[in-house]
Amino acid sequence: MSREIGFAVVGLGMGRHHCKAIQAAPGARLVAVCDLDEERLRPTAQEYGCRAYATVEELLGDDQVEVVNIATPSGTHAAIGSRFAAAGKHLIVEKPADILAGRIEELLAAVSKHGVKAAGIFQSRLDPLNIRIRHCIQQGRLGSLIGAHGHLPWYRAQSYYEGRHGSWKGTWDLDGGGSLMNQGVHTVDLLQWLVGPVAAVMGGFGVFGHRIEAEDQTVALLRFANGALGTLYTTTCCYPGFNQRLTLYGTRGTIIKEEGSLHSWKMQDDPEGREEQELLALYGAGRKASGAADPMAVGFDGHTQIVVDMIGAILEGRQPLITLESARHAVEIINAIYLAGRTGREVRVGEQLAPAPTAQKPAAQKAKAKAKTKTKPKAKGAQKTGKSRPAPKQKKTASRPAAKAKKPAAKKAKRR
Numbered sequence: 001m002s003r004e005i006g007f008a009v010v011g012l013g014m015g016r017h018h019c020k021a022i023q024a025a026p027g028a029r030l031v032a033v034c035d036l037d038e039e040r041l042r043p044t045a046q047e048y049g050c051r052a053y054a055t056v057e058e059l060l061g062d063d064q065v066e067v068v069n070i071a072t073p074s075g076t077h078a079a080i081g082s083r084f085a086a087a088g089k090h091l092i093v094e095k096p097a098d099i100l101a102g103r104i105e106e107l108l109a110a111v112s113k114h115g116v117k118a119a120g121i122f123q124s125r126l127d128p129l130n131i132r133i134r135h136c137i138q139q140g141r142l143g144s145l146i147g148a149h150g151h152l153p154w155y156r157a158q159s160y161y162e163g164r165h166g167s168w169k170g171t172w173d174l175d176g177g178g179s180l181m182n183q184g185v186h187t188v189d190l191l192q193w194l195v196g197p198v199a200a201v202m203g204g205f206g207v208f209g210h211r212i213e214a215e216d217q218t219v220a221l222l223r224f225a226n227g228a229l230g231t232l233y234t235t236t237c238c239y240p241g242f243n244q245r246l247t248l249y250g251t252r253g254t255i256i257k258e259e260g261s262l263h264s265w266k267m268q269d270d271p272e273g274r275e276e277q278e279l280l281a282l283y284g285a286g287r288k289a290s291g292a293a294d295p296m297a298v299g300f301d302g303h304t305q306i307v308v309d310m311i312g313a314i315l316e317g318r319q320p321l322i323t324l325e326s327a328r329h330a331v332e333i334i335n336a337i338y339l340a341g342r343t344g345r346e347v348r349v350g351e352q353l354a355p356a357p358t359a360q361k362p363a364a365q366k367a368k369a370k371a372k373t374k375t376k377p378k379a380k381g382a383q384k385t386g387k388s389r390p391a392p393k394q395k396k397t398a399s400r401p402a403a404k405a406k407k408p409a410a411k412k413a414k415r416r
């Protein structure tokens with residue numbers, strides 16, 4: 001008989017979904033929760049009848065905890081994760097794995113050094129419809145992919161960015177950006193998981209509808225390593241919030257999906273549309289909870305599967321389905337888009353890794369940097385755009401290049 005695995009959750013916003021997921025997962029036991037905020041910590045510990053720790057330090061020494069789910073602000077994941085890895089705990093790390101690819105590398109190094117398992121959270125990869133789409137692409141049924149487009153016109157009220165648990169959102173230091181890094185990272189990961197690595201990007205971003213530091217609207221052009229061209233749109237400004245839309249065009253077919261549901265499945269090898277009818281019956285409209293307007297409306301099924309998978313990985317001595325390593329490319333793509341927006345040029349993915357950390361800068365220094373950029377043009381309609389921000393310091397790290405695009409993607413596309 002297989003043994004029960006002890007879990008703990010750190011960070012009890014989204015972390016409360018993790019608690020539910022652990023409770024629902026056979027073979028898992030929620031041993032402890034941890035949060036700096038007593039008002040979240042005590043009621044959650046009471047609800048699940050588990051231990052409560054006010055700090056990571058206290059939780060580190062709990063021997064009954066084998067796996068720690070990290071759901072703290074995104075820019076803290078690698079630092080917190082590395083500490084638990086050093087204490088011999090396996091990790092499930094919320095998206096994004098961290099806000100910089102270099103930090104994810106550091107976490108991966110700690111995971112490897114201490115021989116623990118680490119999974120990322122991209123629950124969309126476990127969705128049966130997305131798995132079906134991926135198989136279809138891999139079988140070549142779409143022909144050569146020519147276009148891959150992700151659209152995320154979501155809405156968040158100003159209050160989402162305020163208060164004790166809101167003020168880190170939409171900041172460079174802790175959120176690593178805004179609508180693209182926080183909300184859009186699932187769409188970016190899904191595109192790269194379905195279509196393949198992104199070689200280069202162009203983009204623009206700005207603050208259009210909120211009082212935040214980073215951005216609440218981003219538009220990007222993606223050059224995939226396989227030659228496909230893509231577009232990406234993310235925002236938290238579109239009242240009242242509309243569904244995510246994904247469109248994949250190939251030379252032999254088209255797939256369109258909206259949020260969790262299939263919209264169109266048109267294949268040249270299915271001219272009568274029998275397969276489409278079957279799939280629409282299975283995955284058609286009205287299938288899923290959407291985060292378009294409500295950040296907490298994500299289903300926790302995916303999280304339960306990730307918990308179950310981690311138990312399997314530990315007991316069977318294998319890697320988790322969603323490795324932390326595979327969660328890095330989305331962060332590389334996003335930071336390349338931010339750099340493209342700041343510099344107004346095409347950026348190779350992996351060429352740079354960091355948005356400029358601003359929070360540590362003294363106020364006078366910040367004001368000086370702001371004054372320096374005043375001569376740069378602002379995009380029309382934007383209160384504050386990516387181009388108006390100072391370019392970040394280029395910090396080279398050990399990160400491997402994301403896409404092995406030997407020839408420029410544009411050349412490849414032309415050859416078709």
Ligand SMILES: NC(=O)c1ccc[n+]([C@@H]2O[C@H](COP(=O)([O-])OP(=O)(O)OC[C@H]3O[C@@H](n4cnc5c(N)ncnc54)[C@H](O)[C@@H]3O)[C@@H](O)[C@H]2O)c1
Pocket residue numbers: 010011012013014015034035036037040054055056071072073074076094095096121123164165166182295298
């Ligand atoms: N997978 C998804 O669909 C999904 C959805 C929402 C959020 N998230 C991710 O979950 C993470 C948390 O987001 P959120 O919206 O819940 O934020 P939140 O601010 O509501 O919750 C974070 C919690 O972490 C606690 N915390 C911060 N630092 C801590 C520390 N050092 N030790 C212990 N506790 C600490 C805070 O007190 C807070 O309660 C983010 O990385 C976010 O991207 C994922």
